[in-house]
Amino acid sequence: MDDLVQNMKNNEYKPLEGMCFKLRDIEYIKNKTQEWSLRLQFMESHLILVAASGQGWLNIDGRFNELRQGSAYLCAPGQLVEASAHSFDERGFYHLRFDIIRDEPSVKANDQVERQSSSFPVKGEVVVLSPVSVNELCETIAQCWQHEDYLKRFRSQILFQEMLHTILQDALLVQESDSEAALDFTKVYIEQHYQQELTIEQLAKVAGMSSRHFMRLFKKRFGFSAIDYLAIYRIEQAQQLMRMNGHYRLRDIARHVGYHDDIYFRRKFKQVTGIPPAAFMKNSRQKIAAYHFPSIGQLIALQVTPCAAPAAHPWTEYYRRKYETDSVLPLSTDYEAKLRELRLLHPDFIIGIDSLASPEEQAELQKIAPAYFVSWVGNDWRTHLRLLAQFLNKTAAAEIWLEHYERKARFVREQIEHTVHSDRLLILRITGEDYNVLGSHSLGTVFYDDLNIVAAYGVDLMKPDQQVMPVELNRFKANRLLVIVDQDAQSQSSWHTLMNSEPWRKLNAVRDGRVDFLPSYLWVEYTAFTHDLMLDEALKLWRDCT
Structure with missing residues (x-):
């Protein structure tokens, strides 16, 4: 790489001159029997995971990453993050949180884009070129951090700067030597x-x-x-x-x-x-409330950020953080409280799902604002989007979005076809004590209809799901499995029971190592926006895999 390119890439690190880094906490896990997890949350500080050993996964803004030994993972404030890891050896596993303090005048408040781009220059996975050096630094930092001596704790901050330097240097070297990383960098x-x-x-x-x-x-x-x-x-x-x-x-x-x-x-x-x-x-000034969960994924595809949405849904808080605004009102789960909140909000429109609201409830909402309830049963997600777009006078925006989606689906099909070939796919979701095989009227539509992956024998493509027993899984003769496990304790227990069972070990896909996993939240929704995210996930799972 010539000097010009080197200078260009070094310029990406120039904002570091105006940053000071302060370690807030470090957690060191090295017990083989110990499991570590990070509950689903929006990051309030910067996060580094150093996978010196162990196995696990990391989910960042809906993107699933398998933790790899010898890598470091960096997350930024505002990102929606969840993680889990286990099976550590003496090298351990490190979880660090740190803050960035700028010693230069703050960026103007009205320049949101510049403020976002001035954060830490590296995010996501960094393949550490000298894992031993980083691991030793982490171990020493952890020891000094817990020491009673003030100078020792001060030294932990100095060593943390050294660790950041090593990670940044490794990230730059990888960008210089790897064509795919070079494209990502560009x-x-x-x-x-x-x-x-x-x-x-x-x-x-x-x-x-x-x-x-x-x-x-x-x-x-x-x-x-x-x-x-x-x-x-x-x-x-x-x-x-x-x-x-x-x-x-x-x-x-x-x-x-x-x-x-x-x-x-x-x-x-x-x-x-x-x-x-x-x-x-003009449309952005309209206040449109998403009354039910699935409405969020359809409105986002139409470039509408709801002014109100169910409080329990992750995207409600995500958009509050993303746009640094309190204008997204989290709606209560209590029916009467929700009506009071909407009356005070005075929305221009309320969007819901017809099958999720009784006629009486729909009538009450119509008194607050013009309300539209998408005809859900019997229509596919594209029709849902078009019906909603027609009501909001956004038909052109819907058609452009669908055109982009079809183009993206074609691209993903081309990228993964050499991996999936003619494999027969089974999508299994574990909810509580139930084992459900997903069909087309679910997220399965992305795989079976849009990516043209062959469904396993016996998958009912006319239903969103079909309940099965673990002993029945072998009759589907699937040679590729996609597993979704809900996050509650009962679902996790059911998954561990299945994973340790003889019927599971006998499955062709399990024996051949063709089992992949998706996080449960968001993916299970049957909406335009989440299906677009699913295309990204399929690309990440199966592009350039053998």
Whole structure:
């Protein structure tokens, strides 16, 4: 890699000069019998997991990662994170939390995008090139952290800086040597420099490739060209600013995201979203309440952030954090309390599901605001989306979203076909004491209908699920399994019982090592937005696997 590319990549670490790092806590687990878990939560500080040993998984914003020994994992404040690990040896497992304190003037309050991009320069998995060095640092940090001597505890902070330096250095070296990491790095580079004029030639230099080679590999990896991704990302940032109660003029937003031609910006915005920017800004001022869980996933696909949503749903808090606003009202589970909250909110529209609300309940909600209850039973998720879009006058936005979804599904099919081949897939969900095989009118539709994966023998594709006993699993003759285990104690107990049973060990997919897992929350919803996330998950599970 030439000096120009090296300088470009070093510039990504330049904001470190304005940051101070303070270790808040470190947890060291090394007992073989001990299990460690991190409950589902939004991070309030930065998090590092160092998997010196053990097995487990990490879920970040709905993306499932299998923990790999020799890697470090970094999560940022505001991300929705859940994790579990076990089977540690003497090398242990480390869980660290730290804060970033900036010693430079704070970014202007109205520049949300810059504030987001100025966080720690590395997120997700980092393959540690010197695991022994990092492990020894972690062990010493843990020892000093617990020491009664103030100087020892002070030394733990110094060693923590050394550990961060090692991880950042390893991340940079991997970016320089691995083509896939180089493409991922360039994608992040686009996200951090989208306000500037970016050309294929410049991006190819960042990736350390020729322009032709870069264009081909970028599209192969992400399913769209680098210039298309730049446009999509710019429009997404423009949408975030437009949602901020009309505080910004349209031309100022266009300039902020890198467009100096207003007409071109309007044309590109409509091409990406399906509606003109002025209409989007007007619609963003509407207050639309999601009365039931599935309504959230349909509204998000229509580029609507609900002004109110069920409090128990993870995305309610996620959007409060993402947009740094308290405008998303968490609705109570109590019926009367929920009605009172909606009356005080004065929403423009209320969206629900017809089969989840009685006629009396629907009538009460109609008194508060115009309410629409999607006809759920007998319609597929695409029809659900189109019906809702028709009511909200967002049909064009729905069709653009569906067009993008179909294109993405084709891309994922191409990427995973050499892995799944003609494998027969069985999707098993464990809920309490029940074992359910999922069919098409569920998240299974993504795999069976959109990705054209062959269903195992006996899967009823006309039903969302069918209950089975563990001894019946072998009759499906599946040679690939996808397992979803709910998070409650009874479901986890049922899973451990199944996993240790003779019928489970005799399954072809188990013997061949073709068992994959999905987290239970969100994925089980039958909505447009969660199905789009499922395409990402399928790509991560099965691309470039043998």
